[in-house]
Amino acid sequence: MSHVFKSPASYVQGRGVADAIGTHVDSLGSECVLLADKVVLDLVGDRVLDSLEAAGLGARSLEFNGEASESEIERIAAAVDEHGADVVIGAGGGKALDTAxxxxxxxxxxxxxxxxxxxxxxxTSALSVIYSEAGEFQSYWFYERHPDLVLVDTAIIADAPARFFRSGIADGLATWFEADATRRSAGENVVGGTPTRAGHRLAELCYETLREHAITAVDGVEQGAVTESVSAVTEANTLLSGLGFESGGLAAAHSIHNGLTQLDATHHATHGEKVNVGTLTQLVLEGRDDAFIEDYAEFSLALSLPVTLSDIGLDDPTTAQLETVANAACDPEETIHNEPFEVTSPMVRDALKTADRVGQRVRARHA
Ligand SMILES: NC(=O)c1ccc[n+]([C@@H]2O[C@H](COP(=O)([O-])OP(=O)(O)OC[C@H]3O[C@@H](n4cnc5c(N)ncnc54)[C@H](O)[C@@H]3O)[C@@H](O)[C@H]2O)c1
Ligand SMILES: [Zn+2]
Known part of the structure; x- marks a missing residue:
């Protein structure tokens, strides 16, 4: 298998760049559709449409219903075709972007x-995570093409609720452990090859950046402030984590996340929050030493990220529920098989139980 690295064509990040989106888009097409849910349209719709029009582009918006489901994708695609648009701009969280x-x-x-x-x-990725209309994970859809442009306005990021930012940090922390597992197993990354040195090291840079800046960055976002740390962590959560997971590879943490989505009780927890429980479980599954696992749990707590099953809505889960999660996580198509050893469903069930206990114990120290 060849080493493969893929990425979007360009990435632009800065305070206020939403007002300049037209200048970055005008080489990409002439008729734009902005796809976003009601909250995001109210927040940025006028600014984005004004900037596109000022650059001489046709611009209109379409309201996204909130779920990256097949039926929603069909509905929006038909509307984009009807408008004859040649640029689709997705704005919002992961589901809006995956739908776009x-x-x-x-x-x-x-x-x-x-x-x-x-x-x-x-x-930044060239894949979408597709859900049922009821919000259960269904499949990954992979594309030949990446986004042509990723544009991130740090003032908008810093103004959003800090819970989203923390969740992105959790998603980014997982990237390193999963890319490293993929490298150790000589496994396949998400773009159809084995990892390049670049994919692996970008995942590591993501982790280093988050360990160095995440806590102060969260302080900033809690104040709606754009600081150097907020900028560094925005880049880590978005660009470094995105390139790191796709070209570095996914492993157990995201499979466990996907398994957790099978249980309705976890649906109120964000993607990143469920991933964090997946990361802690991956570390237990890998047999990392006590100090290493506890360090991760402590860092999570410092960021108010979930460390127990109850933190993500699973109070007193039954063994049958944990087996549902573990079975789904071990589906033959899942990336958990990028771990450098054979993983079975009972191993994941037991790692989930143990990671939960570690989280409870570490939290009790702070009570
Ligand atoms: N394709 C990939 O590579 C990939 C990677 C990671 C996660 N995902 C997917 O992303 C999804 C999770 O994304 P998410 O956690 O962003 O949640 P989300 O997309 O479900 O929801 C985001 C929410 O934030 C709101 N919002 C957006 N911007 C806001 C702002 N500035 N202020 C206030 N509210 C704002 C939106 O209205 C929406 O309710 C999952 O479906 C997950 O599977 C995909
Ligand atoms: Zn993720």
Missing amino acids: KAVRKETGGAMVSMPTVASTDAP
Whole structure:
């Protein structure tokens, strides 16, 4: 298998860049559709449309219903075709961006990601995570093409609720452990090859950046402030984590996340919050030493990230529920098989139980 690295064509990040989106998009097409849910349209719709029009581009918006489901993708793709648009701009969280990517696959043309929360590493990837209308994980859809442009306004990111930012940090922390597992197993990354040195090291840089800046960055976002740390962590959550997971590879943490989505009780927890429980479980599964696992749990607590099953809505889960999660996590298509040893469902069930106990014990120290 060849070493493969892929990425979006360009990435622009800065305070106030939403007002200049037209100048970055004008080489990509002429008729733009902005896809975003009601909250995000109210927040940035006028600014984005004004900037596109000022650059001489046609611009209109379409309201996203909130779920990256097949039926929603079909509905939006039909509307984009009807408008004759050749640029789809997705704005919002991971689900809006994943829907915009899927729509572009149907309609052709250019695709722009404009995350308005730094909550996941979805903005840069060439894949969508598809859910049922009821919100259960269904599958990954992979695309030949990446977004043509990823544009991140740090003032918008810093103004959004800090919970999203923390969730993006969790998603970014997982990236390193998963990329490293993939490297150790000589496994396959998400772009159809084995990891390049670049993919692996970008995942590591993501982790280093988060360990060095995340706590102060969260302080900033809690104040709606854009600081150097907020900027560094926005880049880590978005660009470094995105390139790191796709070209570095995914492993157990995201499979466990996908397993957790099978249980309704976890649906109120964000992607990153569930991923954090997945990371702690991955570390237990890998047999990391006590100090290493506890260090991760302590760092999570310092960021108010979940460390127990109850933190993500699973109070007193039954063994049958944990087996549902573990079975789904061990599906033959899952990335958990990038761990450098054979992983079975009972191993994941037991690692989930143990990680939960570690989280409870470490939290009790702070009570
Ligand atoms: N494709 C990928 O590579 C990839 C990677 C990671 C995660 N994901 C997917 O991303 C999804 C999770 O994304 P998410 O955690 O961003 O949640 P989300 O997309 O479900 O929701 C984001 C929410 O934030 C709100 N919002 C957006 N910007 C805001 C702002 N500035 N201020 C206030 N509210 C704002 C939106 O209205 C929405 O309710 C999952 O479906 C996950 O599977 C995909
Ligand atoms: Zn993720």
